[in-house]
Amino acid sequence: MKKAMILSTALVGLVAGAAQAEEVTVLSWGGAYEKSQVEAYNKPFAEATGIDVNMEAADNPATPIKAQVEANNVSVDVADVEKSDAIRLCDEGLLEPIDPDTDLAASPDGTPASEDFIDGSFTDCGVANIVWSTVMSYNSDKVDGEPTSIADFFDTAKYPGKRGLRKSAKGTLEFALMGAGVPAADVYKELGTPEGVDKAFAELDKIKGDVVWWDAGAQPPQLLADGEVVMSTAYNGRIFNAEVAEGQPFKIVWDGQLMDFDFFVIPKGAPHMEAAKKYLKFATETQQLANQAKWISYGPARKSSAPMVGMYQDGKTEMGPHMPTAENNMTNALVNDSEFWADHDTELSERFNAWLAG
Secondary structure, three states: OHHHHHHHHHHHHHHHHHHHHOEEEEEEOOHHHHHHHHHHHHHHHHHHHOOEEEEEEOOOOHHHHHHHHHOOOOOOOEEEEEHHHHHHHHHOOOEOOOOHHHHOOOOOOOOOHHHHEOOOOEEOOEEEEEEEEEEEEEEOOOOOOOOOOHHHHOOOOOOOOOEEEEOOHHHHHHHHHHHOOOOHHHHHHHHOOHHHHHHHHHHHHOOHHHEEEEOOOOHHHHHHHHOOOOEEEEEHHHHHHHHHHOOOOEEEEEEEEEEEEEEEEOEOOOOOHHHHHHHHHHHOOHHHHHHHOOOOOOEEOEHHHHHHOOEOOOOOOEOHHHOOOOHHHOOOOEEOOHHHHHHHHHHHHHHHHHHHHO
16 A cells, blocks of 8 residues: 555656646747747647746846856746857857757748748757847937938937937947948948947947947837937837837838847757757747737748738738838848857957946
């Protein structure tokens, strides 16, 4: 009887442990972007698999991922990070490798995943889910006139008022060079020289006293709405959400937009590895990526998803013209050079932080 009780207790423990293991924790960026992932990925994934999805947010998910893996105390199973961080974390041995054709689903017509994603969608340890942009935006109720170029952002004589900028060398230096008149096609060539770096900081010097710095993606729309700034760089999806869903008088200037990818990655030592792989495969399927674009104006990374993108979830707004990749939005667009930042982030961030403190 005693043996039977012990076996029974052990069995209950095994069943409870198995049930407890059926969950996955996803770390993302919060706000309207997180909501789009919950609606397009998490809810249908939980319904299809019975695996619960826990959602967590960080200002930059790459930071806690690095800390967790290095401390051998990983609580996150899947993270959404910028491409340059996916490259860097992979190079540092902090991520699981990902093979597109074994870990990801083919398109509905059978095209292998490796051929169905747009160029630049893979690293050794990550796969893109969206194309997004950092753009210049302004509050039309607070600006006299209509800014049309990134140069206007740096012209406080023509357009007086505070400016919002992300507190980061990455992105800020590119905007500064384009504001100084460097064409998008030449930005990284310039930024790779001491003279180009000096030119970027000279442009930033012009507005340093008028800058309100932001860290999290939810901050620029709030700064614009509160009138703390009249213009700000911001993630295009956040401005879209504020303008279309909340009725804010915001406008996007697409000139000089800085396009980038967000990547799904799996940290080394993820506590629910099998569930993480199932989530990654499900979330990057054609239909799920198309569905996310119905909630926020970020373009899906799969070619087969694009024709499925239709109306915003309000049923009234056509999403196509709001995508960074729309033809009318691509004039003087700059694609973030992830390899450049993987190589130069440390040195340029050190100079940027010294400039901030100076």
